[in-house]
Amino acid sequence: MFHVHYSRFLVQRIAFLVVGNVLLLLAIFVLVQDGGSFADVILNAAPNVAPTVLAGLGLTGIICAGAIDLSVGSIIAVAGTVFGVLVHRQVPPFVCYAGCVATAWCLSVLNGYLVRGLGISAIIVTLAGLAFYRGLALILADSAITGFGGNISIQDDAYHSPGKVYAGAILILTIAAAGIWENSSKTPSKWLALGNSEEACRLAGLSSGRILQTAYGAGGVFLGLAALIYVTRIQAIEPARIALGFELQVIGAVILGGTNIFGGEGRYIGTVLGSLFLYLLSEFLVYAGVNPYFQEVVAGAIILFVIGLDCAMHRKRKMLEEVA
Amino acid sequence: MSGLLLELDSIAKSFGGIAALKPVQLKLRAGEVLGLVGENGAGKSTLIKILSGVERPDSGQILWNGHAVAFESPFQALEAGIATIHQELAYFGRLSVAENLMMGDPWPRYRWGGVNWKDLHREAKTRLNRCGLNIPTHRLFNELSSAQKQEIAIARALSRKSRLLILDEPTASLSEPEVERLFSQLNKLRRQGVSILYVSHRLDEILELTDRVAVLRDGELVASYSTNSVDLNRIVKDMVGRPLDQVFPRNRASEIGSPMLELRGVSRSPFFYDISFKAHAGEIVGLAGLVGAGRSGLARAIYGLYPIESGKMCLLGREWRPRSPCEAVRSGLVYLPEERKRQGFVLDHSVRDSISIGFSDLITKCGLIPRRLEDSRVEAACRRFSIRTSSIRQPIRTLSGGNQQKCLLARWLDRDPAVIVLDEPTRGVDIGAKAEIHALIDQLAGQGKAVLLISSDLPEVLGMSDRILVMHRGRVSDELRGERMTQENVIMAASGMCAK
Incomplete structure (x- = not known):
């Protein structure tokens, strides 16, 4: 039933990730035997891994189309602040959730407009957004809440259900929906087409601006869900620090999943497996008792190794193309 | 018999003051195969770009089917029925053959809106079969041989019911049998009434395939004759033309x-x-x-x-x-690259920096470049190579092409x-x-x-x-x-x- 094809490179990468994930799970299973329940580890995984996976799905489309979004962390900060402000005003939970998702979606669409409208490379536009949106979140919190002291506390359990109760369900349903969308829409093919060759898109009568816009629009939907889970699983929203550096984690997961950082190649399943791999790796390091200072180093080294290998291969290919 | 399909009336184009095409007149009848020959830089590529909507002419007009047209984009030319197969194929390397063939068209869908991949591949297969091709439609485009890529390019051009097919050096990367297959296909198209503009350096192919040959030289159409009445030497003479x-x-x-x-x-x-x-x-x-x-x-x-x-x-x-x-x-051993602007210079650098980068390692003392020594060497080089510049601090992009080239020479030749x-x-x-x-x-x-x-x-x-x-x-x-x-x-x- 799946007609979407996978290049040999992607098949290899996915196989690598599947094997890696299974090995990590086994290792955690063995390590967790003394003093803990493996089931708890699995159940706790959903809220922790969901934001990365969801934001990663959105970014996969954007990167496949040859663009990027570096401002996802800051967008989550704005969405989280909007959520916090609404909760502070004691608005019903569903309105708060909708406000959070809508804010993230709108900012992602705005990114798309800026990239296509200004004709500036996505990396610059969204790098500016990274700083701009973070500041926006602080201004918003400061002006909407009297006596804002750096964080917005959310104690009422009624406002935590997406992050604490339904994270797993949201995650699985979204992944399933993404999989169906990938297999039954022309749009993902257009993203890949744009990432492959803008010139060829022009010749085929496609508007590269519109394609880019759909990538950011779809990315916004995923990012909205990611933000929702991210902000409802914590007790206090700190606009200055929430999701700081999150974009690097997400991009890492996407690239690890086999998406070409220069666009034109990538699949959703790779991103899902890549995020899972990064999460299991960090859990494994915790259970293995590795010094917390070293955990980050090891995680970074592994990303560098996998992606560095990729870039080296890409460079060689690019050199040959340039010479030809 | 057949009417006029395309007429170019005094089409001219120049780039940065240099005329690439002087007013050119060219006529093409329906079902005719016209060979276009000329040396490198004679203006063939410019002509093709104008016809395919990539570039707009400075003056003159294109009559297509008797109507004046002005193509704003390659897609408009394609829609009008002019399909161009450029030397570098613009394709989606990491998409499948089927997606490549169908990207510009609506895709078959199920009633609920999802893409019907089975029908998509079937449709792509039909299009390939119509051109006598049998290439698996699931393959990624990058995995195909260059001949197969070429064939798919033609298949795609024809699926749009094009009336004029422009081929720019289509055989550059093909082997003999592949060339023969291409020719038999082109002949089939000719019988169906499709006109072909065939651009090639390979004169044997031109003689074999075309009805008429047009020769461009230095942006001018210098000769045009029917292929039957001409021999190789005549074409070559017209191509070189200009006396030494x-x-x-x-x-x-x-x-x-x-x-x-x-x-x-x-x-x-x-x-x-x-x-x-x-x-x-x-x-x-x-x-x-x-x-x-x-x-x-x-x-x-x-x-x-x-x-x-x-x-x-x-x-x-x-x-x-x-x-x-x-x-x-x-x-x-030094090498002066072909594309000065892209491979030779950082265009915003000053003349001094552009030149001294070639020998600054020779005069460096303790990791520092003595400015005065650098300046005097650059000034000496400017005199020796008669580089005309108001100051050695002038950005390199403001210099003329000739002066830029001399800077490049100066950069390396100072090393002897x-x-x-x-x-x-x-x-x-x-x-x-x-x-x-x-x-x-x-x-x-x-x-x-x-x-x-x-x-x-x-x-x-x-x-x-x-x-x-x-x-x-x-x-x-x-x-x-x-x-x-x-x-x-x-x-x-x-x-x-x-x-x-």
């Missing part, structure tokens, strides 16, 4: 010294194969051939930009295995290299600066350097060189010396037909 009236300087001594650079059976697929030659001190060796014949690839391999696969190179009598261009520069590889040194340079650069090259050879001169400018390569190697499809097809150094012989050898 330019005077090339020759003040250097005629005796040549010891070999400086020697190549023995050097290969690097897919760029060049089995290249052997020697370049001696005080000698200018011309390297002629068509664009894409492997000349630049060879030059870059000699310069150490990428390794060779087999064979042996010697520089100044020692074995030469460069690992990087840096090593080449230090060993006394032994071997100099020049890739199209006078492209896009006005006549005055051209003469100065020619004089400089002559002077360099006179100082006992070996010069390898790559040029598509026939009079230049003939006038400057002591002998000429002609490349064709990655191999040296002929070596011309003395009396045999004529424009006709170069063209013959470059298009793969050795005049014996």
Whole structure:
């Protein structure tokens, strides 16, 4: 039933990730035997891994189309602040959730407009957004809440259900929906087409601006869900620090999943497996008792190794193309 | 019989003040196959770009089916029925064959809105079959051979019910049997009433396939005749046309010294194969051939930009295995790239920085560059190479093409290299600066350097060189010396037909 094809490179990468994930799970299973329940580890995984996976799905489309979004962390900060402000005003939970998702979606669409409208490379536009949106979140919190002291506390359990109760369900349903969308829409093919060759898109009568816009629009939907889970699983929203550096984690997961950082190649399943791999790796390091200072180093080294290998291969290919 | 399909009325185009096409008149009837020939830079590509909507003409008009049209984009030309297959195929390498074929069209869908991939592949297969092709539609485009890519390009062009098919050097990367398959397809199309504009350097193909031949030279349509009534020599004469009236300087001594650079059976697929030659001190060796014949690839391999696969190179009598261009520069071999703007310069740098980068390592003291010494050397170089600039702090982009090229020469020649590889040194340079650069090259050879001169400018390569190697499809097809150094012989050898 799946007609979407996978290049040999992607098949290899996915196989690598599947094997890696299974090995990590086994290792955690063995390590967790003394003093803990493996089931708890699995159940706790959903809220922790969901934001990365969801934001990663959105970014996969954007990167496949040859663009990027570096401002996802800051967008989550704005969405989280909007959520916090609404909760502070004691608005019903569903309105708060909708406000959070809508804010993230709108900012992602705005990114798309800026990239296509200004004709500036996505990396610059969204790098500016990274700083701009973070500041926006602080201004918003400061002006909407009297006596804002750096964080917005959310104690009422009624406002935590997406992050604490339904994270797993949201995650699985979204992944399933993404999989169906990938297999039954022309749009993902257009993203890949744009990432492959803008010139060829022009010749085929496609508007590269519109394609880019759909990538950011779809990315916004995923990012909205990611933000929702991210902000409802914590007790206090700190606009200055929430999701700081999150974009690097997400991009890492996407690239690890086999998406070409220069666009034109990538699949959703790779991103899902890549995020899972990064999460299991960090859990494994915790259970293995590795010094917390070293955990980050090891995680970074592994990303560098996998992606560095990729870039080296890409460079060689690019050199040959340039010479030809 | 058949009516006029396309008429070009005084179409002209110039780039940056240099006329690429002088007012050109061209007519094409329905079902006719017209061959378009000319040297590199004669204006063929410009003409194709105008017809396919990539470029807009400066003046004149295009009559398509009797109506005046102005294509704003390649897509409009495509919609009107002009399909162009460019030399570099614009395709989606990492999408499947089916997606590539169908990207511009609506895709078949299920009633609930999802893409019906089965029908999509079936439709793509039908389109391929219609052109007699049997390529699995699930394959990724990148995994196909270049012939298959070409065939799919044609299949896609035809699926749009095009009435005019423009092919730009379609056989450049095809083998003999593949060329024959292409021709039988093109003949089938001709019988169906599709007009074809066939652009090729390979005159044998032009004679075999076309009904009529049009010759472009220096942006002008100089001749047009029916293929039956013409022979090869006539076409070649019209292509070269211009007499060798330019005077090339020759003040250097005629005796040549010891070999400086020697190549023995050097290969690097897919760029060049089995290249052997020697370049001696005080000698200018011309390297002629068509664009894409492997000349630049060879030059870059000699310069150490990428390794060779087999064979042996010697520089100044020692074995030469460069690992990087840096090593080449230090060993006394310099290369002036073909695309000045892209490969040669940082355009915002000043004249001083652009020149001194070539020798600043020689004058550096304790990691610092003495400014005064740098300035005086740059100023001396500017005088020596007569670079016209108001100040050495002027950004390089404000200089004319000729002056930029002289800066590039100055950059490397201040190191006093032994071997100099020049890739199209006078492209896009006005006549005055051209003469100065020619004089400089002559002077360099006179100082006992070996010069390898790559040029598509026939009079230049003939006038400057002591002998000429002609490349064709990655191999040296002929070596011309003395009396045999004529424009006709170069063209013959470059298009793969050795005049014996």
